[in-house]
Amino acid sequence: MPDRVRLTVDGRSVPVEAGVTVAAALANAGVASLRSSVTGEGRGVLCAMGICFECRVAIDGAPHRRACMELVRDGMSIATGPDHGLQTTDDGLSHEALDGDVAVVGAGPAGIAAACRAAESGARTVVLDEGLTPGGQIHRHLPGAEPPEAARRWIERLARSGAVVIGGASVFDVARHGEAFLLSAETPSGACAVTAKRVILATGARELFLPFPGWTLPGVMGAGGAQALLKSGASFAGRAAVVAGSGPLLLPVAASLAKAGADVALVAEQAGLSTVAGFGAGLARFPGKLLEAARYRAAFLGAPYRTGTWVAEARGAGCVESVVMTDGRKRFEVACDLAAVAFGLVPNTELARLCGCAMRGSAVAVDENQETSVEGVFCAGEPCGVAGVDVAVAEGEIAGMAAAGRADPAAEPALGRARASGRRFAARMEGAFSPRAEIRGLARPDTIVCRCEDAPLSALASCSSAREAKLASRAGMGPCQGRVCGPALQFLFGWDSDTVRPPARPALIGHLTVSR
Numbered sequence: 001m002p003d004r005v006r007l008t009v010d011g012r013s014v015p016v017e018a019g020v021t022v023a024a025a026l027a028n029a030g031v032a033s034l035r036s037s038v039t040g041e042g043r044g045v046l047c048a049m050g051i052c053f054e055c056r057v058a059i060d061g062a063p064h065r066r067a068c069m070e071l072v073r074d075g076m077s078i079a080t081g082p083d084h085g086l087q088t089t090d091d092g093l094s095h096e097a098l099d100g101d102v103a104v105v106g107a108g109p110a111g112i113a114a115a116c117r118a119a120e121s122g123a124r125t126v127v128l129d130e131g132l133t134p135g136g137q138i139h140r141h142l143p144g145a146e147p148p149e150a151a152r153r154w155i156e157r158l159a160r161s162g163a164v165v166i167g168g169a170s171v172f173d174v175a176r177h178g179e180a181f182l183l184s185a186e187t188p189s190g191a192c193a194v195t196a197k198r199v200i201l202a203t204g205a206r207e208l209f210l211p212f213p214g215w216t217l218p219g220v221m222g223a224g225g226a227q228a229l230l231k232s233g234a235s236f237a238g239r240a241a242v243v244a245g246s247g248p249l250l251l252p253v254a255a256s257l258a259k260a261g262a263d264v265a266l267v268a269e270q271a272g273l274s275t276v277a278g279f280g281a282g283l284a285r286f287p288g289k290l291l292e293a294a295r296y297r298a299a300f301l302g303a304p305y306r307t308g309t310w311v312a313e314a315r316g317a318g319c320v321e322s323v324v325m326t327d328g329r330k331r332f333e334v335a336c337d338l339a340a341v342a343f344g345l346v347p348n349t350e351l352a353r354l355c356g357c358a359m360r361g362s363a364v365a366v367d368e369n370q371e372t373s374v375e376g377v378f379c380a381g382e383p384c385g386v387a388g389v390d391v392a393v394a395e396g397e398i399a400g401m402a403a404a405g406r407a408d409p410a411a412e413p414a415l416g417r418a419r420a421s422g423r424r425f426a427a428r429m430e431g432a433f434s435p436r437a438e439i440r441g442l443a444r445p446d447t448i449v450c451r452c453e454d455a456p457l458s459a460l461a462s463c464s465s466a467r468e469a470k471l472a473s474r475a476g477m478g479p480c481q482g483r484v485c486g487p488a489l490q491f492l493f494g495w496d497s498d499t500v501r502p503p504a505r506p507a508l509i510g511h512l513t514v515s516r
Contacts, residue, residue, distance in 0.1 A: 005074035020233025023067035032218040044218030048228035053479035094190040103196035108136020110381025110396035111202030117400025119161035172503035205382035207342040212442040214314030226340035237261030244268040255299035264303040270310040370399035391422030450485040452478020
């Protein structure tokens with residue numbers, strides 16, 4: 001029997017499993033609605049990885065704490081529902097300053113590989129990561145737990161490398177500081193300022209959420225969000241789940257939920273049968289990926305897998321109770337209390353854009369050494385375009401060696417080939433699983449598009465740009481700072497994201513003094 005701690009949730013005592021996140025503990029206790037939106041709607045977990053800010057609660061009197069980013073503690077007091085004021089000071093918290101040769105932002109596969117290569121080359125290396133443990137979202141695990149087998153070698157190598165790893169660090173600014181760079185971050189213990197000669201941005205990616213009626217109901221979350229919540233300690237045993245959206249991510253999510261005891265009622269891929277079949281046939285050149293896909297499908301073999309099918313609407317009173325699916329011709333309803341829905345991934349490029357790095361479409365442009373258009377700023381992994389773990393590791397190694405000024409002629413050719421091959425595969429995948437045009441028509445005039453500010457489609461329809469939408473409706477001005485609605489607006493209207501300004505993430509006023 002795992003150890004348990006006792007929380008006070010909205011005045012009632014709740015025993016929960018120790019060592020899990022607050023979001024997972026609340027889900028296990030049956031608390032689906034965590035906050036009230038600006039118009040009074042109940043909201044629950046959406047991304048489960050700190051991006052969307054939908055899971056904000058008050059913890060021990062401190063408001064706006066992201067439940068997915070904090071571990072439970074015995075005696076912790078949690079208040080859900082309406083916002084509980086503003087926290088603008090950092091009384092009792094420390095201000096830490098560090099100096100290094102190379103600063104790495106992100107400790108996913110790309111960031112870990114970059115930090116290992118840089119530190120092993122003799123560069124003083126500091127890693128800043130928002131997660132509770134190194135590994136990123138794909139290798140997410142709780143503190144004290146064994147890391148996934150696929151990540152264990154790299155995580156152990158990072159621990160031996162000599163790099164300084166600062167967990168729970170949310171970087172909100174990067175700026176030129178003389179001949180170096182100043183990175184400003186918030187950590188659980190206070191503000192942190194890191195000065196480094198070179199910076200490697202390995203900030204990963206986030207899910208693409210597209211609006212449809214009912215998508216703000218508690219119980220509707222991202223596909224990756226459901227998997228992240230599971231890895232954070234949530235129990236899905238007995239839950240009725242629908243997994244829908246686009247891309248290969250649907251398969252491991254459905255497999256994980258099924259293995260966790262959920263009743264997977266349907267897995268729906270919006271891409272058509274011929275497209276999915278053609279992509280699958282192309283996997284013959286990648287037997288490892290084909291075997292992996294088959295293994296995932298076997299894990300939820302009892303559930304139907306439908307192509308050319310997508311979510312048209314989520315229904316429920318206070319929480320999701322069913323989803324309406326469509327293939328463009330007919331509609332049918334599926335009962336569920338969990339709808340895991342997302343349409344692929346979006347690179348996290350905010351810090352790169354803040355540095356002034358040139359972009360290539362929605363990704364950061366880099367040269368053969370992973371250096372951006374800004375001298376001394378390197379980028380690796382998903383911010384350069386979503387391409388998976390193998391590419392992220394290869395690019396991380398290349399960036400780490402280049403930033404440290406230490407080449408490895410024996411390894412570089414193989415790393416270059418892995419990068420090129422992975423990027424070609426990613427281009428095929430993007431072409432196959434891009435969201436279909438019909439999804440643009442799902443949102444009704446009263447459908448919320450900006451979840452932070454409750455801005456409906458009707459408030460945006462007459463606007464001509466993201467900036468105009470911001471002025472008219474505050475869309476993109478909430479805590480997530482457009483990370484959810486920005487890509488949705490680009491998909492719906494073709495609008496480019498508005499300019500990025502510091503702080504790139506919400507930060508306490510007292511912590512802004514360490515910036516710039």
